[in-house]
Amino acid sequence: MDPYDTPESTPRHGASSRLKGYFIGATPLRKRLESVRKQASFVPTPPRRKIPQCSQLQEDNDPQKFAFLLHKQWTLYSLTPLYKFSYTNLKEYSRLLSAFIAAEKQKGLAVEVGEDFNIKVTFSTLLGMKGTQRDPEAFLVQILSKSQLPSENRGQKVLWTGWFCCVFGDSLLETVPEDFTCVPLFLANGAETNTAIVGTWFQETFDCHFSSLAINAFNLSWMAAMWTACKMDQYMATTEFLWSVPCSPQSLDISYAIHPEDAKALWDSVHKTPGEVTQEEVDLFMDCLYSHFHRHFKIHLSATRLVRVSTSVASAHTDGKIKVSLNISS
């Protein structure tokens, strides 16, 4: 069974009709794509994943650099390789994208009331945001608003952020030809109109293709298990699952929140192989949750659709949205 039978994603609301076409459809690469920020990547789902002892990320001495990535909701897209993208041309790209955005906004394509047309775009590399040395460097694009008032001298508000990365993309990198840079995961935070404009520019400039990345229930369970497995000194948030029940005529949502210490205790009881997370363990973990629920309510959660998982570490929604809450620095 192909675990990637994700349904065609629907066009993003808010993108103008002209751009809608870019956001529909699956690319062949998308099927093999998904980099979970913290640990393993997945390519056809392995039955077990090693917990890497040390990643590039951890060797980096400055966790502050990535602090801005936390506590924000990121919408995920998968991206085909960029043609003739160069890390030495970042300043040039900033200039070009700035001009493009200004032009688009003046066309009345994406006008937000009161928005400052004085914007600045920055491209920068995110050193260390990768799994192995082979992975291309991650880079960050930000749209900042320049305040027109001299009194607000440091008034540079970040309007939109997007970053591109490749983490443990070994199997992908093998098939990527020359002149192509493979950064398959794109994360965006900010107004969708801006995401659409930036996406269009990238597609026109580097001949690539974006598509929305949905996260199916299978992957959400893996994420829930792996995040629950993290050793924490302090839990900031409860561990919560949200299921959507396909009953008619009325919809039904079931939210199941479990105290994070209890979730961890359950995981510890299930987890047998040190240094690895196996499919059986993930299945058993979820099964225990289902069975506890069934004992009380006689409802089979496994027959419903898992839509969201949320832990102290991070949360993920099936529509391709994630939020990382805690930086595991140890």
Add this chain to the structure above:
Amino acid sequence: MDETVAEFIKRTILKIPMTEMMTILKAWDFLPENQLQTVNFRQRKESLVQDLVLLCESKRASLRDAALLDIIYTQFHQHQKVWDVFQMSKEPGEDVDLFDMERFKSSFEKILRRALKNVTVSFRDAEENAVWIRIAWGTQYRKPNQYKPVYVVYYSQTPYAFTSFCHLKSNTPLLSQALTVASNHHKIVKMDLRSRYLDSLKAIVFKQYNQKFETHNSTMPLQETLELDMHMDSRIIHENKIEKERVQRVTQETFGDYPQPRLEFAQYKLETKFRSDFHGGILAERKEPLRCLIKFSSPHLLEALKSLAPAGIADAPLSPLLTCIPNKGMNYFKIRDK
């Protein structure tokens, strides 16, 4: 007319959708019919509101009139508020005296005024011996905030009162006390029941939901559907026919034939040990229970729950934790191991 009253009336009328404007103004009965005829109801809403406010001014509308309009608006838009249920009780053996609505109202208002100088209390009688009470809270030094009132709907022939959710929780004890004393009760308790649908809360609490209605049923009973299909080709059989019929029957017995009262959610706080026949050994040594909070949400919860077993998503009979909701009149539960 006071400026604040004018503003209050203006804002209240602005909330009213154009389709309901005439109906609500007529129910208010403050502006006479002939005057309403002179107003152009086809103009833009802002201008219409201005005209209406001017009319109110000329008739010297008071705060009392404005509050009444607010009650009527809320009666038409009950679903915009979330309602809690309070149950009162008398001392055992206490005499059941005849209820006097006027005495109740004056007593209720007096109790509130004694405690809080700044409070606006308004009443509007409703059917079934009920009264709608609107309370705008102030403080010792501040005038009442007309834009965050609390509503109480008291059914005088019953021990039940429904109150709209109040942000100022500090005033709840005072409100409870006023209700209890004014209605000659001894004790008041907040039930674990909450919903936007006042009618449903009433149905649950007054046990009115199990009346058979003559509704057109869009879903035919299962047997009929099965038989129809079987006439098509005798080689086609329905698998699990017996089981399906059993599920249908059990669901019908549990939920009844009638439309379910409308609730939006049910919440369960569980503190129970993990126990499973299939997963022996998991958490076996752990003495502490699993602390879970489970919330079911739906535009129409009970109908959704009713459809689960026939859809194969749940067993039949459904857990009593879910089916007891209308009977027990609760949608908040705390469950512990015995």
